[in-house]
Amino acid sequence: MIKCLPTEVQGKLRSGVAIPSLQQCVEELVLNSIDAGATCVGVRIDMEAFKVQVIDNGSGMTAEDMENVGIRYHTSKCSSVEDLENLRFHGFRGEALASIVSLATLVEMSSRSRLSVKTHVKLFKDGQGMAVFESETARPSAGTTVIICNFFHNMPVRRKRVDVVLEGERIRQRVEAVSLMHPSVSFTLKNDCTGTMMVQLPKARDTYHRFVQIHNLARAEKLGEISHTHKQFEVTGYLGKEGHYNNSLQYLYVNDRLLLKTRIHKLLNCLLRRLSSSNQKNDSPDGTSVIQRPKHKRNQDLYGVYIINIKCSCSEYDICLEPAKTLVEFKDWDGVLLCIEVAVKAFLRRERLVSLFSQEDLDCVSPKVFGTERTDQKDETEMAGQGAIGASTLDISVGMKLASDFVHRRSAVDSVCLESDLIDSRTDEAQRYDLMDVTQDRVHGQNPQNHKVPVEPSLDSSCKHQLDEDGSTCSDWLHHYDTSVGKTVYINTKTGLSRYEEPASEETRVPCTSDVSNMAVSVISEMDDANENSLSSLYSKWKNPVFVRPPTVGVDISSGQADGLAVKIHSILFPYRFSKNMIHSMKVVNQVDKKFLACLINARDGDSAAQTDTEGNLLVLVDQHAAHERVRLENLVEDSYEDDPDATGAKRLCSSTILPPLEISVTEEELRLLRSSQPHLKNLGLEVTFSKTGAPQLFVGKVPLCFMEKESNELRRGRPSVIKPIVEEYLREQTELLRVTGRVTGTLPLTVLKVLASLACHGAIKFNDTLSRDECHSLVASLSSCQLPFQCAHGRPSIVPLVDVLHLDKEQKDFQKPNLQKLRRMYKAWELYGNK
Known part of the structure; x- marks a missing residue:
């Protein structure tokens, strides 16, 4: 039989939902004081006794209002549907005080209105209200005092979960957050357990000066004001010019009401995640920023700083999705997000905080990365002037790192050519646009269409041809100064191998041929032979082999990245998933280039016992430094x-x-x-x-x-x-x-892990260290016993698949033997008639 729940049961069930924490209890009382027009609010908490006291100098309550206070669904802030659609107060449901009363053993409310000199008191014991009476001690001024004793007495599980120190800090943070939107109100928060004053904020001129009171002047000086209006939304507030190590300085409000964990927070964090001391430069030869170096990417750990208030009509959003009213749902999400985005980007442009190749460009990058298009002869003549160097176009909508690396590497090649006096510097300047200016326009959104920047595709080839005649190695090698080690790195454009020693001109060269016998796709590329060794082909994105690829093959090769296409298509058709059982079947072949260990792994399907017995079919390269670094890290963690x-x-x-x-x-x-x-x-x-x-x-x-x-x-x-x-x-x-x-x-704490990873890296085997066969076997055996053998201490892959020997062409080709008898006859004929 279905029955209606008794009123007291309804109130108890509803109260646990409306006031889920002591922090929410304090916030509701503080907001009630602000709604009452208070200019001074004092809060005292005793976390051990679960006691809260809130005092204000607001308008107070009359004796008639005191009779109805604390009763569910009784409020003075909303009386009709029209009031609900045009709210002027923080509270409007009449549930907060009633819920607090049902969750506390004793609640005392004393108030004096501005039109009376009498102070009236109402007591609640175990949720039951007593008659209102006049206090013997009158208040010196108008206002209200609420005292709550033994909160959560009827919810022992929730009360046991409350951490005294952490809950006190949450109350402090919430009081400070509320105070930012009400700078004309003074706030105090005192901890009666320790006797310390946790918050003491006098009246301030505006939100900025209130922020100075909370977080000191040094941090407030890094704030900048923003203001923007879009349709029915108005955004005002402040943004920080530098990041913070946590998200405690992020304040977002809608009509002065604090919001937590919304889509707007995600947008703001995305827009501000690159803010840090990015304008500081290091002393590297190429003048790159400190944060671009792998060791100093501290800006990724920083959070944006903002105080933003969104003003709009109450009919545009719903803030009653949960009792704390910190979540919001907008009717027009696109409008409010666009308003926020435009305001933030305008601030970043004004303060010149936009990076040259920002993450925004990376997200909006087109699939054509470094795609080249041939122009007709007329365009080449018009753009190149009197020069004899043909021109092509280079798409600027590229990823941040790829583009910046391309510029640095391109400048390195240009410097080699200029030193050899191959081209005239004036011709080079006449044919080159300012890449920085064009990119700046794209970053700031002033010209949304793709820019085409003329470059010289035949510059590398002409440089290579001329230097080959002089006995130089510019044709096969590129050099780049590595700021992290302070050395010049030489990279072979054909093999991809790198070295620190300058390659000799008489070094033996082995021709490299492309084996496309196992490719299941016909490749048609518009790239001409002059660009086959371009730097863009050296940056084909490597795909992690541990993730299974979908079986379908759909490859877009219009970008000109055909040099590495064979490997990519092979990875799509034959995906491999490494497991720890495969590592136990690893057999060492030999050391390669003093950097890698060539090994065979059994990647066939089957149990672990069968895999260790059969011969390996997958040829892999093991990074000797990454492998030894992983072994050392796990040993150091165990010994710690x-x-x-x-x-x-x-x-x-x-x-x-x-x-x-x-x-x-x-x-x-x-x-x-x-x-x-x-x-x-x-x-x-x-x-x-x-x-x-x-x-x-x-x-x-x-x-x-x-x-x-x-x-x-x-x-x-x-x-x-x-x-x-x-x-x-x-x-x-x-x-x-x-x-x-x-x-x-x-x-294991992250800081300890970073230190152990650094120790493991510095003590590990380095590149160019020669290893004997026994040392190679010992390293592979140690790697197989690791918990995470597939990556080094810093996350770099330690094992890379090279080729599956089962897919190689094993047909024995019959080579025709020379006809010795015919050669003999030809030799005799040459002896008889050749000298004549």
């Missing part, structure tokens, strides 16, 4: 742990004492989180003591052992100390994990 004497069967990171202790400066938030996590830090190899003066700093007496090994290696090489930056990054990583995931115990 020791038995925990305080917990039977548990492990902890090995630590080493550092004298004198490191003095690390932290923020107030980090100090509170780290102070509550000392046992956890001890398991991570850290011994932390705190300043007795209460200053936001701490002293680290023990660090993980690998940190000290890294420090000694750097000092031995004559480099500056790195121990303090590593420890600071380690502490920041742990506080961020505490803030985001709570006290969940994870795997």
